[in-house]
Amino acid sequence: MSSQSTTLSTGPGATASVRRAGTKVLHLLLLPALLIGLYAYSSANSDSYYMPTPDLIAAAFVELWFSERFFVDVLPSLARLAVGFTLSAVLGLGLGVVLGLSTRVRALFEPVLEFLRAIPPPVLVPLMILLVGIDDSMKVLVIVSGCVWPILLNTVEGVRAVDPVLADTARCYGINGTTRLRVLVLRSASPQIMAGLRLALALAIILMVISEMFASSSGLGFAVVQFQRSFAIPEMWAGMVLLGMIGFALSVLFEFAEGRVLGWYRGLRAANRGE
Numbered sequence: 001m002s003s004q005s006t007t008l009s010t011g012p013g014a015t016a017s018v019r020r021a022g023t024k025v026l027h028l029l030l031l032p033a034l035l036i037g038l039y040a041y042s043s044a045n046s047d048s049y050y051m052p053t054p055d056l057i058a059a060a061f062v063e064l065w066f067s068e069r070f071f072v073d074v075l076p077s078l079a080r081l082a083v084g085f086t087l088s089a090v091l092g093l094g095l096g097v098v099l100g101l102s103t104r105v106r107a108l109f110e111p112v113l114e115f116l117r118a119i120p121p122p123v124l125v126p127l128m129i130l131l132v133g134i135d136d137s138m139k140v141l142v143i144v145s146g147c148v149w150p151i152l153l154n155t156v157e158g159v160r161a162v163d164p165v166l167a168d169t170a171r172c173y174g175i176n177g178t179t180r181l182r183v184l185v186l187r188s189a190s191p192q193i194m195a196g197l198r199l200a201l202a203l204a205i206i207l208m209v210i211s212e213m214f215a216s217s218s219g220l221g222f223a224v225v226q227f228q229r230s231f232a233i234p235e236m237w238a239g240m241v242l243l244g245m246i247g248f249a250l251s252v253l254f255e256f257a258e259g260r261v262l263g264w265y266r267g268l269r270a271a272n273r274g275e
Contacts, residue, residue: 052234057241060234065242069223073241077208077219080136084143085204089197092148096193097185101256104191106156121146121207125214137251139211139219147200154196158189191265194258201254205247 043051099106128138212221227236
């Protein structure tokens, strides 16, 4: 009797879960498949040397990135990306909390920060080469110079938007110091902080490639430029495809982490909507 009830209780639920997962995978892969098919049709009827067919790109992809070039170009790029994004997150969160909590500090530093924010990070590359050289420090600094701003600005706005009723309640219960910062301020600001981190992650990939195009001897940006200069067109496309796959994988991982961090927030919004 117990095994029958278990089968009845899990059977329809398991079938529905599989159906939802299949639908999600279909939606995820449908547009890329259509785009690849459209490109395959266009390249098959094109005489352009710069539009290789998908089979040539796939062959170059396997030959390049399933070899030692993965360790020479891909891993260093991912390491620079990770270090730059982490430093941006720490710096943006730290400064954002300070500026968001203190009106005087924000008024003092806001003109300087607005001036620095207006400078495009690629313009800083020659200056950073002169100051720190052409090693990995320069590339990490380029990433930080662009990624810190979305995190910083979103953190400031999130901290400033803390519900005053919750702030007064916490004050009445004697919740102060680091407990207040962790339980009230950062938790209330976490939706905007995560939005800033998502924007910074997309910028980090772009700036990683840009930094590796200048005075570099390794990395995905360096590899794509070298393929373009030597007219290795399928290899160039294979590098761009790999960059797109890295961006997609990082987006999926971030969405998973965001769901864990903002589970309470999404549940609250669903409850307010009556779902």
